[in-house]
Amino acid sequence: MDHLVTLGEFLRAARARLEPADVGFPATARRRVAGLRREELAQLAGVSVDYYTRLEQGRSRTASRAVLDSLASALHLDDAERAHLFNLAAQPERVHRPAPARRQTVNPVVEQLLARLDSAYCPAFVLGRRTDVLAGNRLAAALITDFAALPQHERNQARFVFLDPYARELYADWEGVAADTAAMLRMDAGRHGADPELSELVTDLSRQSSAFRRMWADQRVIERTAGTKGYHHPVVGDLTVTYQAMSVAGEDDQTLFVYTAPAGTADETALRLLATWSSSAASPAAPSEGASVRR
Numbered sequence: 064m065d066h067l068v069t070l071g072e073f074l075r076a077a078r079a080r081l082e083p084a085d086v087g088f089p090a091t092a093r094r095r096v097a098g099l100r101r102e103e104l105a106q107l108a109g110v111s112v113d114y115y116t117r118l119e120q121g122r123s124r125t126a127s128r129a130v131l132d133s134l135a136s137a138l139h140l141d142d143a144e145r146a147h148l149f150n151l152a153a154q155p156e157r158v159h160r161p162a163p164a165r166r167q168t169v170n171p172v173v174e175q176l177l178a179r180l181d182s183a184y185c186p187a188f189v190l191g192r193r194t195d196v197l198a199g200n201r202l203a204a205a206l207i208t209d210f211a212a213l214p215q216h217e218r219n220q221a222r223f224v225f226l227d228p229y230a231r232e233l234y235a236d237w238e239g240v241a242a243d244t245a246a247m248l249r250m251d252a253g254r255h256g257a258d259p260e261l262s263e264l265v266t267d268l269s270r271q272s273s274a275f276r277r278m279w280a281d282q283r284v285i286e287r288t289a290g291t292k293g294y295h296h297p298v299v300g301d302l303t304v305t306y307q308a309m310s311v312a313g314e315d316d317q318t319l320f321v322y323t324a325p326a327g328t329a330d331e332t333a334l335r336l337l338a339t340w341s342s343s344a345a346s347p348a349a350p351s352e353g354a355s356v357r358r
Contacts, residue, residue: 070151071119076282077138078104085139107137126152143250143286150253167191169198173311173319177203184334186304186322189311193261194220194247197317202334205341206294206304206322207233221248221264225272235293235301245278246285253284254316287318298340302333 079098086099086107099107105115110130117123126134131152135145169189177200180187186206188199196210196218204211208229210218217223224230224237224244234240248265255261268275287308294302304322311317324330 069121070148071121073148073151073282074119074134074138076280077140077144081139086137104134104137108133110134143284146286147250147253147284150256167195167197167314167317169317170311170314174198176319180321181338184324184331184338186334188320190220190318190320192255192258192316193251193264194244196220201341202338203322205298205337206296206334219264220244221268221275225268225275233294233296235295235303240292241274242278242281242283243285243287245275245281246283247287249279249282250284250286251316287320292322296333296337299333299337302330304330304334 078101079096081099081104083099083103086103088099088103101116101119102112105112108115108130110133114123118126128149131149135148138144140148173189177187177189177198181200181202184202186200186203188203188207188210189197191197199207199210208223208227210223221244224234224241230240231237248261251258252261252265265279269279289305289307291303291305294304296302302324304324306320306322309319309321311319322334324334
């Protein structure tokens with residue numbers, strides 16, 4: 064799992080993203096590498112250059128909370144990046160712990176909620192570790208793809224985004240969706256450095272997708288909370304939804320995503336039409352126009 068959990072790589076990438084002017088240093092005419100130099104970051108964090116170099120090169124495997132706080136501030140990390148930094152710094156202490164063996168399942172109450180959200184014209188689904196799609200309602204299947212119809216191994220958002228050609232047609236901003244998906248996996252890697260299934264997933268995606276290799280190397284991390292997402296849907300056309308991501312109470316590493324559209328808008332109309340189509344597509348008299356949709 065070393066290729067997943069590397070504190071040094073994350074520090075180098077974060078340092079490369081900062082320009083000298085961002086932190087008050089004068090810009091020089093020539094720099095051999097992008098971003099801050101090691102000595103500049105060490106100065107900002109209040110640590111010795113030798114200590115920071117050993118930390119970045121993996122020759123020092125521990126760092127105090129005070130040092131990590133200083134590095135996070137010096138690197139201008141956001142909340143998700145700061146949490147990721149602390150997770151990576153803790154990995155040497157827990158990297159040999161066995162990975163969670165229990166396969167994640169969704170509480171029946173959450174399943175009932177997903178069904179209720181269908182009647183409110185809200186696509187909704189639950190993501191677990193590794194961006195595994197644990198459950199979804201009928202409208203989410205119609206909008207994105209029917210993960211429940213796929214083999215267990217393929218019920219994963221990252222596999223869909225990076226390996227299914229349909230995803231590039233579906234998402235209006237495929238590059239943004241893909242980059243965020245890779246960043247979500249990075250965040251997961253910081254939390255679960257001993258997960259062999261995550262290692263297998265990253266290996267598969269790296270082997271089959273040059274875009275994933277590029278985005279994984281960026282070392283970005285995000286914690287999804289809210290936003291918008293656009294679709295080019297083959298049945299109802301273009302639409303944009305607003306999403307909210309909520310942790311499922313009592314369940315570790317499960318996030319409920321709910322998509323909505325403002326009342327009275329063309330986007331809401333599209334969701335209502337999609338709900339009607341998905342209901343009829345489930346019957347023997349399903350319209351032929353739906354055959355192109357990934358179900």
